[in-house]
Every structure is written in structure tokens, then in C-alpha cells.
Amino acid sequence: MIDRAVAGRVQPASTLLGPGDDAAVVRAADGRVVASTDMLVQGRHFRLDWSSPEQVGRKAVAQNGADIVSMGAWPTSFLVALGCPADTPVSVTDALTDGIWSEVAEFGAGVIGGDMVQSEQVVISITVLGDLGGHEPVLRSGARAGDQVAVAGRLGWSAAGLAALLAGSADFPELVGAHQVPTPPYRCGPAAARAGATAMTDISDGLVADLGHLSVASGVGVDLDANLLEPDAQLRSAATALGADAREWVFTGGEDHALAATFPAGAALPEGWRRIGVVRAGDGVHVDGRSWAGAGGWQSFS
Amino acid sequence: MIDRAVAGRVQPASTLLGPGDDAAVVRAADGRVVASTDMLVQGRHFRLDWSSPEQVGRKAVAQNGADIVSMGAWPTSFLVALGCPADTPVSVTDALTDGIWSEVAEFGAGVIGGDMVQSEQVVISITVLGDLGGHEPVLRSGARAGDQVAVAGRLGWSAAGLAALLAGSADFPELVGAHQVPTPPYRCGPAAARAGATAMTDISDGLVADLGHLSVASGVGVDLDANLLEPDAQLRSAATALGADAREWVFTGGEDHALAATFPAGAALPEGWRRIGVVRAGDGVHVDGRSWAGAGGWQSFS
Structure with missing residues (x-):
């Protein structure tokens, strides 16, 4: 064997x-x-x-x-x-x-x-x-108030694909595919390090949960802007068909292994990264100024 | 957790x-x-x-x-x-x-x-x-005809302890202990490397089986001297009580994680090592000039 x-x-x-x-x-x-x-x-x-x-x-x-x-x-x-x-x-x-x-x-x-x-x-x-190629590792603990919060890769696709599988739906093969084989934006990790990312983590438990780990490790709070995290058309379509909440998938879906990182204010984000919020003094992860009201994170399916 | x-x-x-x-x-x-x-x-x-x-x-x-x-x-x-x-x-x-x-x-x-x-x-x-501390790794493939074959650590104790457990015997706590927690002669590994060992492996499947892997990797044969591999008093005593063959434990018992190595002819063996045979041209593992007639190796117990 x-x-x-x-x-x-x-x-x-x-x-x-x-x-x-x-x-x-x-x-x-x-x-x-x-x-x-x-x-x-x-x-x-x-x-x-x-x-x-x-x-x-x-x-x-x-x-x-x-x-x-x-x-x-x-x-x-x-x-x-x-x-x-x-x-x-x-x-x-x-x-x-x-x-x-x-x-x-x-x-x-x-x-x-x-x-x-x-x-x-x-x-x-x-x-x-x-x-590490001579660079310092980018830890979860380096975020500072004023940093930009950014993400690279898909959010919510794996959770949506899992929902389609659970519902027995064959209508969303791309989402199901994302659950079967995630496609983490591998090259965005070292690129973020070279661009001066102050903290980074992969999103395995869900955006809110993993940014929560990062915020605790860094001793800061994270403010997310929901307008920058609007579900894409595929997620909206699947949510309508499956009677689910596409925003819940985006904020709490795990297993896509997207990357979340913080960058100094004003730093140009490397290719593949998009801004979703800001680091502030304090603690916790807030969305549009409020605590996330949905499920806190994501667990394996059994 | x-x-x-x-x-x-x-x-x-x-x-x-x-x-x-x-x-x-x-x-x-x-x-x-x-x-x-x-x-x-x-x-x-x-x-x-x-x-x-x-x-x-x-x-x-x-x-x-x-x-x-x-x-x-x-x-x-x-x-x-x-x-x-x-x-x-x-x-x-x-x-x-x-x-x-x-x-x-x-x-x-x-x-x-x-x-x-x-x-x-x-x-x-x-x-x-x-x-590796700056040294070259000692592979299974470096044994050469004429090398000494040596072993460090216990042989057969774990197998004897397993036999005692299978028989429900409480008379051999040291052998049972050797099955429960092996005590590999850790320091003898780097010491052998420093002493010029030409090949080395740990004994997880049994002496004959693991020397067999070494002999195949090195393209040589191994001659073991049964007089140098006499079962000790504890093994002999357990074998008598349990109706087993102590030599079988020594030659085929795994899980003690003793070390077997080859050293150039004439090299002084480091502390903890004892000579058990010689490397020759050819292939296979022989004991006193004959193929080992017992079980070829050792498998997990279920």
C-alpha cells in the first residue's frame, strides 16, 4: 500500500x-x-x-x-x-x-x-x-488599532455547498464543488506578508469566529462593514432556493480557507485582497457597529 | 481541550x-x-x-x-x-x-x-x-560486506509482555511494562552516527524483519550469530511459564524499538551497543548460516 x-x-x-x-x-x-x-x-x-x-x-x-x-x-x-x-x-x-x-x-x-x-x-x-523564506511569520497577534481588515478568497461558498448537499439539491454544483475541494488563495498569504500584513489567519471556523480569535490574540476589536461583505449572486441564488440566509454563510461559514489579514492604514493591498473593515481599540468583532447576531461560528457537520 | x-x-x-x-x-x-x-x-x-x-x-x-x-x-x-x-x-x-x-x-x-x-x-x-546536528543521516542503505552488525536495547521483551497479557499472567510485570512503554536506547542512535555507523534502523517489526529491510536497502546479506542473541533469564523464565519460545521473541518480536546498525569491521562499538553478526555479500538474513525458520516478522495484535 x-x-x-x-x-x-x-x-x-x-x-x-x-x-x-x-x-x-x-x-x-x-x-x-x-x-x-x-x-x-x-x-x-x-x-x-x-x-x-x-x-x-x-x-x-x-x-x-x-x-x-x-x-x-x-x-x-x-x-x-x-x-x-x-x-x-x-x-x-x-x-x-x-x-x-x-x-x-x-x-x-x-x-x-x-x-x-x-x-x-x-x-x-x-x-x-x-x-518562511527569510521573512518573519505573520501571527494572529499583530493587529493594531487603525489597521485595515482585509480578506482574500471565497466566503460562504463551502457552507452554501454543504447546505445544498444537506437539502439534496443538485442545482449548485459550483458551491458543492467549493465544499468538496476548497480553493484557498494560497499565493495571497506570502504576498500579504511581503506587503506588511500585521496579522493573518485562515478562515476555517468562519469569518466572525476566526477574526474573533485574531482580535483576542491582538487585544483589539474588529469593525466589519457589511456593505463590503455582500453575498455574491451565486450565494443569493442558493439562499433563495434553499430558504437560507446568504449573509449567515458569508459571516459564519467555515472551510473555504479564505485568508483574513490586517494591514497598516493606507497600505496598498496586494492582488487578491479586498478591504472589509478596520481594527479599533477595544475587543470583539462588530458588523456595522453591532455585535454579530447570528451563529458565532461554524462546526463540522455531525 | x-x-x-x-x-x-x-x-x-x-x-x-x-x-x-x-x-x-x-x-x-x-x-x-x-x-x-x-x-x-x-x-x-x-x-x-x-x-x-x-x-x-x-x-x-x-x-x-x-x-x-x-x-x-x-x-x-x-x-x-x-x-x-x-x-x-x-x-x-x-x-x-x-x-x-x-x-x-x-x-x-x-x-x-x-x-x-x-x-x-x-x-x-x-x-x-x-x-541532525550537522551530521549526515544514517540510512538503511549504507551497510557493506564485512561490516559488523550490532544492536542496542532490548529484544523480545515487548513480545514476551504481550504474550503474558494474552495469557492473563501477572507474573512478569517487567516484561508487561516493556510492552506498555518501550524504552528505546535513544542516545545510542546519535552515538552510533558519531562512531561511523554505516547503516541503522529501529526494530519495530522484529530483528529479522527489520534487518531484512536493511539488507534489501543495502544490497547485502546479514549473518547473525545465535550465541550472541541468547534470550536473557527473564525471557527464558517467561517462555517456560507461558509455553513459548524465547528465541522467537528475540528474533521476531517488535515494538521494543531497539536499534540495529552496522559498523565498519574493527570499529569500536559505542556504549550500549553489542555485536550480533556480520554483513556479507549476497542477500537475506541468516542465523548461524541458515535462513530463520520461525515467523518472519511481527504484526500488531489484532
Whole structure:
């Protein structure tokens, strides 16, 4: 199984020793390495009747990669531990592996190691290593009163796609696709770091919830301008059809792995970023001056 | 839960940014980082009626750490993803976390990141990062004909302890303890690298099986001398009581995470290492000139 997963795969130059020994060796030219890990469990973070194994593999890598770019770094290496029931068809593990490698290729990175074990549910645990390229990491704690608040990437699409799946609707394939495989704006992370972003995070729990984490870490408040966060036509159309609130998707939907960051007042925002509010003294996340009245965040679907 | 797991823990100097942001940042002064990952599943790799949660945590870290020292490197950082059923008592996750941290402390390392999710079984996925300290990694592939074959650490104790547990025997607490928490000879790994070891691996599948992997990677054969691998008194006593074969435990028992290495002929072996055979041209692992006739390796217990 492990041989099937690594055979014929091309490692980047940063992989000094790939899979096959007791451990891998990767270059860390910067003298530092950025690292994060996420575990996805079948039935909780994904359903194999809603997503293909290839999509699950891509999503698992995407959410890990988003944690690295949101530090202003770039992923170089992934380690993948996979638990599967004994009766899992090889076609499923092959497709999962293909999905993992295809998203890893988006970064020009490599899968440098892993483990495969038997388990009752499919469990995918990924660790990603990243390179800061000589820059300081952009933390959640650096926002200062007066900074611009900006976002890059889609908001609410994954939540809308999940709502369509739950409703059994086949009318919104692009939204469903965004739930199956998020498309985080990877390059916007390092670009924000180069542009002087003072704080950054990826949006995994929802815009309000994740800006809440950033505001606590920075000891500031965040004022969002609802006019700058109007749901797009796709979301409005789906909300009408599904009897849902498109603004709720935008403000509380997670899993798109958009990026949120703060930039000094007056700084030009890099490509892909748009202004959505301002940092102020105080605490909490407000929308048009009021506390967000909807759901506070987003949880996995079971 | 995550706050409970990280509160009050002391990070080593190599942890530049610990848990709490989207990713951690660790020092990699060597310009390279060694990495490995292992997943342990309840009922397959451990049983909570046979091991305390604290022991399970220690074992999970030990088997990951052994993969790093067997490269001649030293663990600096661990990332821990934990899946648990919703009804898992906090006392269990606290004890698991305590076990993880206490074994991590054996290395002076830190737990720099993690994830906690809901799952049907307890699943622990650990990734370890290590530092080569300016030395080249010791691979499985460097053994040459004429090299000495040597081992550091216990052989067969974990297998004997498992046999005692399976038999319901309470007569061999030290062997059972070795199964519950292996004690790999961590410092013997970097010491072997400094002493010029030509190849090294940790013994997770059993002496014959893991030397088999080393022999294939190196394109050589291995001749073991059974006189140098006589079972010790504890193993002989347990084998008699349990109706088992102590030599089978020594040659095929896994999970002790002893280290096996090859050294140039005539090289003085560092402290903790003992000679058990010789590398020859050819292939395969032989004992006293014959193929090992017993079981070829070792599998998890379910």
C-alpha cells in the first residue's frame, strides 16, 4: 500500500531523503521550519457519499496548506498518516493518494513520509512543513488599532455547498464543488506578508469566529462593514432556493480557507485582497457597529 | 481541550512559536529537518484495558522518537493529532497528554502543535521533527560486506509482555511494562552516527524483519550469530511459564524499538551497543548460516 502511494511520485529539490527509510530529511534553508497538523475523520469532516476519495485527499491537503500560507510561509513537505477499514478497496486508497498528491503539487511540495494502518473509520492525519523564506511569520497577534481588515478568497461558498448537499439539491454544483475541494488563495498569504500584513489567519471556523480569535490574540476589536461583505449572486441564488440566509454563510461559514489579514492604514493591498473593515481599540468583532447576531461560528457537520 | 493540553507546558529554546496560532515555528539550525509520522489506533496498536492512557501516550512518542534517533538525529518537536469518542472522560485525555509530554521531555523536546477531533476509536497520530546536528543521516542503505552488525536495547521483551497479557499472567510485570512503554536506547542512535555507523534502523517489526529491510536497502546479506542473541533469564523464565519460545521473541518480536546498525569491521562499538553478526555479500538474513525458520516478522495484535 505504501509502495503504491509513493511509486513514481516526483519529489521537489527540498526533499533530501524521501519515503522509505525510518524518517525523511528535508531542506530548511531558512534555519526555521513552520509546522501544523490536522486530522480529518470520515462522517465528521467528510462523507464518501458526498465527496470522492480524490476530493477528500485534496481537501485534507488544502486545509493544512492554508495554515502555512496564513503565516506568510510556503508549504514544502507533507506527511500523511491514513487509517482505513480492512475492506477499503484499493481504488479508494489510490484515489485518496492521487488527490493528496495533486493538491500537494499545487505547492510544488512533496509527500515525504507517512503511515498506513487499519481503523474502523477512514482517518487522515496530515502534517505540513513550510518555509518562511527569510521573512518573519505573520501571527494572529499583530493587529493594531487603525489597521485595515482585509480578506482574500471565497466566503460562504463551502457552507452554501454543504447546505445544498444537506437539502439534496443538485442545482449548485459550483458551491458543492467549493465544499468538496476548497480553493484557498494560497499565493495571497506570502504576498500579504511581503506587503506588511500585521496579522493573518485562515478562515476555517468562519469569518466572525476566526477574526474573533485574531482580535483576542491582538487585544483589539474588529469593525466589519457589511456593505463590503455582500453575498455574491451565486450565494443569493442558493439562499433563495434553499430558504437560507446568504449573509449567515458569508459571516459564519467555515472551510473555504479564505485568508483574513490586517494591514497598516493606507497600505496598498496586494492582488487578491479586498478591504472589509478596520481594527479599533477595544475587543470583539462588530458588523456595522453591532455585535454579530447570528451563529458565532461554524462546526463540522455531525 | 487543546488549552488543557498546552497550558503550563514548557517549550524548549528550539520552539520559536508554540501552539496557538495557525502553525508553529521551530528552529532548524542545521538547515535540514528530519521528519517521521506514525498513527496508533485503539484495539490495534494499544488496548486501554492493558495500558493506561499515560502509557499509551508515552509509547506513541517513543516509537516516533525511535525513528529519529535511528537516523542518528535527535527529536526536537512533536505534533500530536488526537481523535477520541465524544464520551471520552477528560481524565483519559489528560493522562494521555501527560504521557505524551513526559516522553517528549526525555528528549528535551516540545509538543509544538496538534489537533483534537471526535472519532469512533481513539486514534493518535504523531509527527516528530528532528535535528541532525550537522551530521549526515544514517540510512538503511549504507551497510557493506564485512561490516559488523550490532544492536542496542532490548529484544523480545515487548513480545514476551504481550504474550503474558494474552495469557492473563501477572507474573512478569517487567516484561508487561516493556510492552506498555518501550524504552528505546535513544542516545545510542546519535552515538552510533558519531562512531561511523554505516547503516541503522529501529526494530519495530522484529530483528529479522527489520534487518531484512536493511539488507534489501543495502544490497547485502546479514549473518547473525545465535550465541550472541541468547534470550536473557527473564525471557527464558517467561517462555517456560507461558509455553513459548524465547528465541522467537528475540528474533521476531517488535515494538521494543531497539536499534540495529552496522559498523565498519574493527570499529569500536559505542556504549550500549553489542555485536550480533556480520554483513556479507549476497542477500537475506541468516542465523548461524541458515535462513530463520520461525515467523518472519511481527504484526500488531489484532
